[in-house]
Amino acid sequence: MERVRLRSAAAALTSLMAFTATSLVAGPAVADATAGPCALPRTSAHHSLGLDTWNGSYTRPDATLDAVMIFLSFPDSAPLSTPDELVGDHFPATSDFFRRASYGRSQLRVHPLGAWLQMPESSTAYGIQRDWDPGRRGTYLHDAVTAADQMVDFSVYDIVYLVADPDAPGVDSDATKVVNFDRPMKADGTDIKRVVTVFERHPPDRNVLAHETGHVFDLPDLYHRPMDGKGDWDTYVGDWDVMGSQFGLAPDLFGWHKWKLGWLGGDEVRCITGGGHGGKLVTLEPLAAAPVRGTSLGTRLVVVRTGESTALAIEARGATGNDQDTCTEGILLYRVQAEAGSGGGPIEVIDTHPESDACWDESVYPALADAPLRVGETYTMPGEPGGRIQVEVVDRARTGAWTIKIATA
Numbered sequence: 001m002e003r004v005r006l007r008s009a010a011a012a013l014t015s016l017m018a019f020t021a022t023s024l025v026a027g028p029a030v031a032d033a034t035a036g037p038c039a040l041p042r043t044s045a046h047h048s049l050g051l052d053t054w055n056g057s058y059t060r061p062d063a064t065l066d067a068v069m070i071f072l073s074f075p076d077s078a079p080l081s082t083p084d085e086l087v088g089d090h091f092p093a094t095s096d097f098f099r100r101a102s103y104g105r106s107q108l109r110v111h112p113l114g115a116w117l118q119m120p121e122s123s124t125a126y127g128i129q130r131d132w133d134p135g136r137r138g139t140y141l142h143d144a145v146t147a148a149d150q151m152v153d154f155s156v157y158d159i160v161y162l163v164a165d166p167d168a169p170g171v172d173s174d175a176t177k178v179v180n181f182d183r184p185m186k187a188d189g190t191d192i193k194r195v196v197t198v199f200e201r202h203p204p205d206r207n208v209l210a211h212e213t214g215h216v217f218d219l220p221d222l223y224h225r226p227m228d229g230k231g232d233w234d235t236y237v238g239d240w241d242v243m244g245s246q247f248g249l250a251p252d253l254f255g256w257h258k259w260k261l262g263w264l265g266g267d268e269v270r271c272i273t274g275g276g277h278g279g280k281l282v283t284l285e286p287l288a289a290a291p292v293r294g295t296s297l298g299t300r301l302v303v304v305r306t307g308e309s310t311a312l313a314i315e316a317r318g319a320t321g322n323d324q325d326t327c328t329e330g331i332l333l334y335r336v337q338a339e340a341g342s343g344g345g346p347i348e349v350i351d352t353h354p355e356s357d358a359c360w361d362e363s364v365y366p367a368l369a370d371a372p373l374r375v376g377e378t379y380t381m382p383g384e385p386g387g388r389i390q391v392e393v394v395d396r397a398r399t400g401a402w403t404i405k406i407a408t409a
Contacts, residue, residue, distance in 0.1 A: 038271035038303035039259075040311055040338035047220035049346045050309065050338035051260040057193060058218035059158050061098065061106040062262040067159035069112040070148045076122035077168040081202045086163055087112045089202060090209040097210040097242070100321045101253050102263045103291055108213070111157070116165070117147040123170030128199060130174040141179065141195065145187070155188035159216055161209075163198040175199045176208060178215040207246040214243050219257055220342035237349045238368030240317070240332060244347075245364045252288040252322035254347060255301030255315040256336050268297045272304045272406050279390070279407030284314070284331070286400050288321030298401070304389055304408060309338040312381065312389055313347075316402040317372055327359035330372025331393050331404055333379065352379040375402075 042050030054060060071083045087110065095108045119126075120143055127136040144162050154160065164171050176199045184191035196212050215221075222244035223233045239248035241257070258264040270282055285298040302314040313336055318329045333350040340346040351371045357363075358370035373379055373393045381389040388409045395403040 036269075036271050037273055038269075038305045038311060040305075040309055040336065043309060043339045045339055045341035045344070045346070047215070047218055047342040047346070048338050049220065049256060049260065049336055049340075051256075055218050059216055060262060061102065061108070061217050064107040064109060065158040066156065067108060067110050067161060068152055068154070068157040069110055069161045069163055070144070070152065071113055071116050071163050071165075072144055072147065073116040073118050073165045074121070074123035074168045074170070075118060076124065076170075077165060079116055079165045080167045081165075083112055083114055083116065086166070086202060089200070089204045090198075093207075094209045094213060097207065097251075097322060098213070100288070100290065101258065102261070103297060105263050106261075108159075110161075113148075113151060117151070119143050119147060123165070123168035126170060128164070128170055128175050129172045130177075132175060137179070140197075145185070145192075149187075153188050154192055155190040159213065160192065160195040161198055162195055163200075166200060166202045166204075171199050173199050173201045173205075176212060178212055205246055207242050207248075207251055210242050210251070211246045214253070214257075215342075217261060219243050219253070219260075220346050222345075222347050223343070224345065225343055232365060234365035234368075236345050237334070237347055238365035238371065239326070239363055240334075240349055240368070240371070241347070242322075247364050249359065249362060249364075249369070250288075250317055250323040250326035252317075254313070254334065255287050256303075256313050256334075256347065258287075259301060264297070264300055268300050270299050270302045272302060272408065274408070279392070279405040281394070281403060281405050284316040284402045284404060286318035286320055286323075286402075287315045288323040289318065289400060290321060302404070302406065304406065306335075306389075311336045314391060314404070314406070318400055320400070327362055328370050328372055330374045331391065331402055332372045333381075333391060350379070350381070352377070 039052045040050040042048045042053050073079050091110045098106050098108050126140045127133055178194055178196050180194045184193045200208055222237045222241055224235045234245050237244035239250050241254045242251035259269055282302055285300055287300050291297045304312040306312055313334050315332055317323055317332050319326050335348045337346050349368050349371050351368055352373050353370045356370055357366035360366040363369035375393050375396050378392040390407040392405040394405055
């Protein structure tokens with residue numbers, strides 16, 4: 001079958017509306033067999049954390065995924081790094097992150113081009129920056145896919161990474177992001193719905209590509225961006241998820257994210273409905289802990305529905321796996337809002353120790369670094385729409401599992 005070349009689509013690309021990961025891309029609903037009474041409904045919010053259905057416009061990482069990495073140079077700068085060095089900046093670290101986060105249920109394989117492809121314009125001509133002019137960004141994407149057209153069969157890849165020469169004078173590392181297309185580009189008989197534009201320094205920020213790849217999987221930004229760009233960005237979730245901060249000490253994906261992506265389900269997610277006399281005891285395995293071979297994951301997430309589109313999520317966080325550098329351990333509580341979009345606080349960690357902080361010399365937001373409950377502590381949720389919720393940490397076993405009691409009224 002003759003390949004469908006990109007040039008026919010590329011000619012119109014500059015007029016094609018491209019927009020960043022903070023904008024809405026509609027998609028078909030796909031029923032989720034793991035949904036239950038605690039699964040919030042997916043809403044029209046961008047990257048909604050409702051998970052009763054899956055947005056079919058996004059790649060779901062429940063199998064082996066293949067990514068192409070394309071390296072772009074510019075006529076105004078000779079690259080100081082090799083493609084192999086830049087691959088090493090991000091892989092195997094990014095693949096390892098998702099392998100651990102998914103308990104081995106998702107594999108990300110990268111296929112890098114071995115040479116630089118030169119863009120037709122100087123790096124400064126594209127006006128690369130965080131809040132990029134759509135016209136200039138469209139020109140950049142047009143030129144990038146045209147440069148790659150002769151060497152890349154896009155039909156065999158799930159993810160496209162466009163990596164710019166980090167030392168070119170016009171490259172701004174703050175511009176790294178996912179670009180979604182209002183209308184997919186057609187290339188090699190397949191739709192390209194989004195690309196990851198990488199402008200990172202060498203070496204790059206830690207976990208930056210794990211964060212951006214999370215957007216490819218329909219995960220939202222969990223940071224709070226101040227209106228004037230000044231102030232603290234990490235007030236919503238602190239260190240506790242890579243979608244909040246790529247620098248976090250405990251960057252493993254929240255259990256809610258893992259449920260959404262299909263990595264948790266069934267007995268691994270416990271839905272608490274009804275009060276129950278004296279509360280319900282639940283044993284939680286640390287979220288980031290790898291399962292013992294031949295055994296089940298055990299319960300990793302507890303959910304209490306608090307409203308039509310809200311829930312309380314409870315999980316155990318410990319120093320293992322992607323969370324091995326955490327400075328505190330315990331039972332983490334957070335609110336989930338399915339109607340809040342990316343960057344609008346769809347998840348907010350509950351600070352169970354509001355009068356103190358921790359890890360001030362390491363944490364991205366010390367006020368939330370000591371958010372988890374410890375053994376012997378109890379926290380009562382104030383003013384929840386679904387009623388009063390009390391969480392007590394009863395015990396921690398030598399194996400690392402935590403026993404908690406949840407009472408609702």
